[in-house]
Amino acid sequence: MSNPKPLAGKTAVVTGAGRGIGRAIALGLAKAGADVAILARTESELLEVSGRITALDVRCHMGLVDLADPSATETACGALVSDLGNVDILVNNAGADLELGQVADSDPEKWWRTIEINVRGTYLVTRFLLEHINEGGKIINMSSGMGLRAAARQSSYTVSKAGVHIFTECLANELWPRKIDVNNLIPGPVATDIFNRERRPERYTPEEVLEKFKDELPPGFPPQERIKHPDEVADLAVSMATQPVGGSTGQTFSLARRPF
Numbered sequence: 001m002s003n004p005k006p007l008a009g010k011t012a013v014v015t016g017a018g019r020g021i022g023r024a025i026a027l028g029l030a031k032a033g034a035d036v037a038i039l040a041r042t043e044s045e046l047l048e049v050s051g052r053i054t055a056l057d058v059r060c061h062m063g064l065v066d067l068a069d070p071s072a073t074e075t076a077c078g079a080l081v082s083d084l085g086n087v088d089i090l091v092n093n094a095g096a097d098l099e100l101g102q103v104a105d106s107d108p109e110k111w112w113r114t115i116e117i118n119v120r121g122t123y124l125v126t127r128f129l130l131e132h133i134n135e136g137g138k139i140i141n142m143s144s145g146m147g148l149r150a151a152a153r154q155s156s157y158t159v160s161k162a163g164v165h166i167f168t169e170c171l172a173n174e175l176w177p178r179k180i181d182v183n184n185l186i187p188g189p190v191a192t193d194i195f196n197r198e199r200r201p202e203r204y205t206p207e208e209v210l211e212k213f214k215d216e217l218p219p220g221f222p223p224q225e226r227i228k229h230p231d232e233v234a235d236l237a238v239s240m241a242t243q244p245v246g247g248s249t250g251q252t253f254s255l256a257r258r259p260f
């Protein structure tokens with residue numbers, strides 16, 4: 001029988017864990033037995049996730065932080081290490097897609113803020129936790145198929161994810177002597193609030209998004225794609241986190257249904 005708690009005794013950090021994919025991954029890692037630190041800006045969402053994690057009899061550290069802010073991120077990383085100790089699994093998941101227009105119509109502030117959150121945030125958390133990541137550790141960076149293929153709109157998101165993608169390879173090359181594996185996860189389209197193009201104040205649940213797009217994919221998606229529940233991404237992330245030491249590094253694990 002397979003071990004139901006393969007991550008017992010391990011400590012994980014998940015950024016952007018208040019909702020969507022990050023929330024599902026944080027809960028998946030906690031179910032697998034890991035203590036989990038969760039970082040994001042929205043307190044109510046982190047409180048909800050934290051309650052679910054501690055109900056699983058593992059420890060949870062909650063850090064309210066804007067990951068585009070270097071000093072706040074350094075403080076948040078220090079606090080989580082003080083609370084939970086060294087880290088075995090880091091999931092750089094937090095991300096945003098703030099500028100949907102064409103370059104000619106884009107807002108320079110939103111364009112750059114997307115890069116700051118997605119690329120700089122991933123770099124900052126990694127930078128401040130690196131000395132506290134144990135041998136045999138795993139870093140999982142949330143990439144996107146859009147980082148591998150140009151889109152007609154959303155250039156800031158596309159550029160940011162291309163940056164995350166190659167950052168993974170840089171880190172993998174630097175960290176293999178420490179036996180830390182670094183890989184990209186491409187989730188393909190997933191039912192989260194990132195599909196909330198109307199920017200309505202209340203969040204969409206995965207079930208609402210799946211219902212909304214059950215008959216037709218949003219424009220721009222190839223017909224073979226399928227919008228997935230965040231739990232499907234969590235399953236892959238937990239599987240990546242439980243790989244033996246010395247497994248894949250500098251690689252990309254994808255749930256997308258088209259080749260890149």
Ligand SMILES: NC(=O)c1ccc[n+]([C@@H]2O[C@H](COP(=O)([O-])OP(=O)(O)OC[C@H]3O[C@@H](n4cnc5c(N)ncnc54)[C@H](OP(=O)(O)O)[C@@H]3O)[C@@H](O)[C@H]2O)c1
Nearest residue numbers: 016018020021040041042066067094095189190192193194
């Ligand atoms: N959904 C998809 O189809 C899809 C496809 C490919 C890749 N991805 C990637 O998967 C990741 C998760 O996306 P999602 O769909 O789950 O999005 P989501 O539902 O919008 O969740 C994003 C998470 O990131 C956090 N976050 C955003 N900006 C932040 C900041 N400045 N500082 C700290 N936390 C921040 C959010 O929390 P706060 O707002 O509270 O800070 C939230 O917890 C992203 O990297 C996204 O690019 C998603």
